[in-house]
Amino acid sequence: MLTAAGLVKHYGGVAALDAAGITVERGEVHALVGENGAGKSTLVKIISGAVRPDEGTVELDGRTVAFANTRRAAEQGIAIVSQELMTFGDLTVLENLYPLGGPRRFGLVSAREMRRRAEPVLADLGLNVDPSARVETLSLADRQLLEISRALLQNPRVLILDEPTSALPRAAADRLAKTTRRLADRGLAVLYISHFLEEVMRIAQRVTILRDGRTVLVGEEISQVSVDSMVSAMLGGTAPPAAARRERAVRGAASVALTGISVPGRLRDVSLTAAGGEVVGLAGLQGAGHLAVLDAVCGRTRPATGSVRLPGGAVPRSARQAVAAGVAYVSGDRKGRGLMLDQPLWENVTAVRRLGLGRDGPLPSRRHMVDRTADLIRRLRIRGGPYDLTTQLSGGNQQKAVLAKWLDADPSVFVLDDPTRGVDIGARAEMHEIVRDLANGGKVVLIASTDLTELVDLCDRVLVFQRGRITEEIDGPELSEQALSRAMNAGFAASL
């Protein structure tokens, strides 16, 4: 019912798309996969009217369409949940669900009616939030679910999801998979972009693969592919990098120590020490307290009681002080917490150093900063140049830029919260390698991730939190996704 063919799109000298296409049928979940920067988001932006192609056509039910904007596409039943979330932080949940004003009764927008229609959709996705809460108070995962709910409330015929699960914990991703399946069974056409290839295998019926802006696999049945064959097609012959080396490093003297810290409503009397040389994972269900630990180390939350000590003895009383004391904060919420999107890449990458961390002598020349950025671009294989505006990078490449910025500043503590969100499987292994190298070089690394395989791949040990306390520590051969999941859910209803 939806066909895009011969799509070409250039940005300056860069071909984002070069002979790309896809056909999505009613009743199917059709996955679109490819490396970071392959052109996936560009393709769906063209379908949904956000971007005009240089060449090529989009057909809906056999008729050629060219939507002037996403609103026109929405009127024709095409709903998109874009990769970089478009929620309005200062509005309420309900206002975000109905950007066009919502259902009218007797010509008036009825808040009651809005709530009534939203309730089953939110419940289905497991989004338990107060409809009158301001969206900026929501977690990234909940904002992601909110955007999906908004798309569903449009009752679309074609639903496009651009990495909908990149910040979702497993349980929420599973619920979304069920919802997606059911919608397809009811006749919707679903176009699904994801870097989680196992997830693609579970929920899609067919898959299309893009490489460097070209379609290299067209609507193949999912039963005819495997994770390995998809990776080969994505990379086109280059071997995927091996998993991160796990050397036992010599423990550095540097460490982060939390002693008896409490944060009302979030943490109760938690003590832990993370030494230089180890990667310490923090896991838990939403609200379990693990993220409050990250906030305390980053100086974003001040504990009511207890103390936080950074290497060298500094106490992080504010985010600024924590940065000055050598704490890096790599967040998957790159838009809200990591990058100035309207600035060139070099300004972002060198921002921390310019603003003071590692300030050892005069401000380096612009030439020097651009060169350093170019080095990091090579090291992290970011698709883009130092002078490119950061907003022009693809989602995964923006995420790499967040890490680049902190590598440039050379801090002693790395606090990572979903650090590889939206990063493709090859680049993710490379980022993991870099994180292991940081630890091996004596840095303290603390990491939380909604993706448990990331914790298993990276961590020496993982502290599991429940209701504001550490309830379990898992390390060595015991560390597996199942063990983590069991510990996180222990004591809760078996239905979780």
Ligand SMILES: Nc1ncnc2c1ncn2[C@@H]1O[C@H](COP(=O)(O)OP(=O)(O)OP(=O)(O)O)[C@@H](O)[C@H]1O
């Ligand atoms: N507005 C823009 N200006 C300049 N270049 C752009 C713009 N939008 C996209 N590009 C470039 O086009 C290419 C494809 O980007 P796109 O966002 O479609 O990739 P993607 O497959 O969605 O990647 P990811 O998995 O990282 O999200 C990238 O090299 C990107 O830098």
Ligand SMILES: [Mg+2]
């Ligand atoms: Mg993208």
